[in-house]
Amino acid sequence: MSNPSWQPWQSGQGDSQRAQDVPQSGQDVPRRPWQQAGLPQAWPGSSPPVQGFGQTWQGQTAPSLLASHADRERAVDVLRAGYGEGRLDKGEFDRRVGRAYAARTVGELALLVADLPQGPVPVNQAAPAVPATFLAAPPPTNGKAVGSLVCGILTFFTAGLTGLPAVILGHSARSEMQRTGERGEGLAMTGLVLGWLSVAGWALVITILIAAALASA
Known part of the structure; x- marks a missing residue:
C-alpha cells in the first residue's frame, strides 16, 4: 500500500511553502x-x-x-x-x-462595453396619423375631361357622331388642367383617343364614298 504524498509531519513544510506564495504587505501583486x-x-x-x-x-x-x-x-x-x-x-x-x-x-x-447594448437600441414607434381635417384636399377632377370620356364611349353607340365633341372637350380639358392643376389627365386622353378614332373612321368612309362616286361618273 503506497503512502500518501502528504504526511502530517510535513504540515510545517507545506505551511511555509504556502506562506511564500502569499504576497506580503508592501510587495507588488501581479495584476492582470x-x-x-x-x-x-x-x-x-x-x-x-x-x-x-x-x-x-x-x-x-x-x-x-x-x-x-x-x-x-x-x-x-x-x-x-x-x-x-x-x-x-x-x-x-x-x-x-x-x-x-x-x-x-x-x-x-x-x-x-460589457454594460452597454450592442449598438443603438432601435425605436419602433410608428408616426402618428394626421387627422383628415388637417390633410390637404385633393384637387378636383376637370369636368371637361369627364365629358370627353363620355363622348368617346358614346361613339360606339352613335356610329361615331360624338367623336368630334370628344376631341374638342379633350383638348380643352388638357389646357385647363395644366393651368389649374386639376385631375383627369387619363380621362381626357381616353376621350381624345376614342374621338380621333371615330373621326378617322368617318374620314375614311367619306373618302371611300367620294372615290366611288368619281369612279362611277
Whole structure:
C-alpha cells in the first residue's frame, strides 16, 4: 500500500511553502491587463467576456488576444451609441474612450462595453396619423375631361357622331388642367383617343364614298 504524498509531519513544510506564495504587505501583486488599465473586474474565477460589442471575434476566445485598430474603433462606436442614448455621462464617456484607444487586448475592450447594448437600441414607434381635417384636399377632377370620356364611349353607340365633341372637350380639358392643376389627365386622353378614332373612321368612309362616286361618273 503506497503512502500518501502528504504526511502530517510535513504540515510545517507545506505551511511555509504556502506562506511564500502569499504576497506580503508592501510587495507588488501581479495584476492582470484589465486591472492595470483601471477597468472593472469580472466575477471571481471568470475571464472577461470576449464578445461585447459590434462584432464577434470568431475563433478568438482568449481575453489576452492583442486588439487591432478595428477592434478599438468598434468599441468606441458602441460607447458613442451609449452616450447618445444617455447611458453614459460626458465624463464617463471620455474616460472610456481614452481607455479604449489605450487598450492592448480584446479583454480590456470587452470590459469597457460589457454594460452597454450592442449598438443603438432601435425605436419602433410608428408616426402618428394626421387627422383628415388637417390633410390637404385633393384637387378636383376637370369636368371637361369627364365629358370627353363620355363622348368617346358614346361613339360606339352613335356610329361615331360624338367623336368630334370628344376631341374638342379633350383638348380643352388638357389646357385647363395644366393651368389649374386639376385631375383627369387619363380621362381626357381616353376621350381624345376614342374621338380621333371615330373621326378617322368617318374620314375614311367619306373618302371611300367620294372615290366611288368619281369612279362611277
